[in-house]
Structures are given as C-alpha cells and as structure tokens.
Amino acid sequence: MRFNALGSLRGLAALVVVIHHHLLVFPDLFPTKTGVGGWFDWLSFTPLHLFWAGGEAVSFFFLLSGFVLTLPVWRGEELDMLNFVVRRVWRVWVPFIVAVTLAALAFWRLGWASVNGTSGWFENIWKEAGVPAYVQHVLMLGRMDEGLTQWAFLPVVWSLKWEMWLSLLLPVVVLLARQHRIFTPLLCVLLLAAHYVFGTGDIATNLLRYLAMFVLGAWLSRHHGLVARTVTRWPTPVPAIVLAATLLLIPVQWYGWQPDVGWLRATVNDTVTLFGSAMLVALAMGWAPFRTWLERPVPEWLGRVSYSLYLYHTLVLTLVVRLGAERLSIPWLLLVSFTLTFPVAELMYRLVERPAMQQAGRIKRAIRPASIQPVPAD
Structure with a gap:
C-alpha cells in the first residue's frame, strides 16, 4: 500500500527546508531577533514563516517516518528487525554517508574562510570539519547533532542520527502506538513535556522529543483507515477550513516569539506543530x-x-x-544556489539514492529472527 500524496507532502516539507537554509544566510535572519523591521519581521513573526519553517518540517519528517515504517505491521506483516535494520542502512545511511563524504572532500579541497555578508549560521558550516567529526558522522554517534559539530559538513544531517536510532527502537514505537486510542496521543504530549521539563542537553531527554513524533505517526498509521473515513465524511467547506487553520497553526512558535520560553510554551509549540502535521496527513488521505x-x-x-x-x-x-x-552579491548567489539545487537532487537521486533503494528492496533474509506479531488496524 502506497500513499503517493504523503510522499508529495514530504517533498514539500523538504522544499521548505531548502528555503529555510537559503534565508538563514542573511545576517538579519540568523540569529533570530526582534526589531529588525521590514520584510525580515514579516517573514519571521507572521504566518509567512510557514514557507521557511525548517524546524517544523523536520518534525513532520519524524512523524511521517513513524507512519510509514509501522504501516506494514498494522496491515498484518511481522516486523523482522534484522531485515528491517539492514534495509534502513541502505535506505538512509548509504545516501547519507555519500553526501557527507562529498562535503568532506569539498572542505579539504577549499578549506574554511569567513565570507563577508553572511550570517553566523553560514559561517559555522565546515568550521569544525575534520577527522573526528567525520568519524562521528560515519557512526551516527557522538555530538554530530550538537554544537558546531552539526555544521561540520552538512547542517541538515543531524536529524538522520535520530532517524536511525528511532528506527532501531521501532518495537518500542509499535508498543506505544498500539495502546488505547486516546492514551497514545496523551502520552506523546507527556513525552514532549518531559523533554522540556528535564532539559534539552542530553541524549535521553532529546530522545523523548523525537520519540513522541515517531509514536504519534505510528498511532496515526494504525488508525489511518478510521481517520481517512472520518475526513471523507466532513461536509464540503470543513476540510478547506481545517487545512487553512492547520497551516496557520504549524508555525505557532513564531507568534509572539521570545528567545527564551518556559517548558509549558515550548511543549505547546511542539504539540500544536505535531498535531498540525498529523492533520495534514489526515487531509492528504481523506x-x-x-x-x-x-x-x-x-x-x-x-x-x-x-x-x-x-x-x-x-x-x-x-x-x-x-x-x-567575490563575483556576485549574496542575493544573486542564493538565487543561483536555489536553482542548481533541484537538478543536483535529481542527479544524486539517480546516481546514489535510487540504487541504494533498489538494493534495500532486494535484501532477503533466510533466517527469520524474533518478530513482533501484527496488530489489526482500524
């Protein structure tokens, strides 16, 4: 069973991340600050932020991964973890390490130097590049998602560390998603709250946040039939109204933004964004x-x-x-970069990603390890 519309949503979220990082090159947009005025404030603190809400897009990626990875379990297949992990290595790690290696080679050829007119975010890219950072990326361990190390080669790949770790925890995700229909969403909110109450500086508490996203996606996957039928029965104007409201609510953290917020506001921000992402999936299905x-x-x-x-x-x-x-101004360079990004993505999809996906699809295991018994979906 495939949901092509969900793949398109993932693509649109990736486009949002692309726009996000191109805009972060402007010093007035990173670090975030109030009072800049003009179009910077409009882009940052209004619903327009939706179009470059990179953090919110990554939350959507985690939710969608939980949905897609657990769907076979809900439709009656056993979860063969050894087979699953090998396939995830081909699907996620192989394209990831090729991209990181190309970035490392580019750094070792060009080196790092300050570029006038760019933000602190751009200046940090490649600043900590080196063998220790590369080893952490290869292993998807260490501090590759923290501090300057996350900018060492590609600033986006920190999320893939959690993608792989949560893939290894998929039995736990399934266990939590198979609880009572009401309990699981409440549990996700509690996990988010615990993340912010106990702090965001260590692996355990950071894991709670991303686990909540995976679990809610898995819960939505389990009940996808019921969810789709419910949305289908809504009268004509309701889905359009819900979609508009959802798109307005997803960037909620930027309304009344402050540099430091308490655990309650942070939990509300994540909860609204996460459930808004779930509503996008529901609308795409129904x-x-x-x-x-x-x-x-x-x-x-x-x-x-x-x-x-x-x-x-x-x-x-x-x-x-x-x-x-030294040849063009920053805005023109960003336009060139944005234009080139799409043919490069197509090229690397054909050269690296598609062959890795095909290899993952060919993997068959003769030995079946212990597996999770399937649970019927709604």
Missing part, C-alpha cells in the same frame, strides 16, 4: 481535492527526490556562496 493536488507531477517529483534534496541543498549552497563570493 480529502480528495487535496490528495489530487498532491498527486500532480511537480509535488510527486519533489516527493521522489525529497531525500536527495534534503541531503545536498546545503552542500550546493555552501559551494556556490564560497566560490562566488
């Missing part, structure tokens, strides 16, 4: 006009190359800005 739009060629293409788009856009951005800084 509202025919939305699903039809998502299945058009351009959104479907974005979905097909979304992983390569995610992996390579900051490498293209870094190379274009560093190589062209």
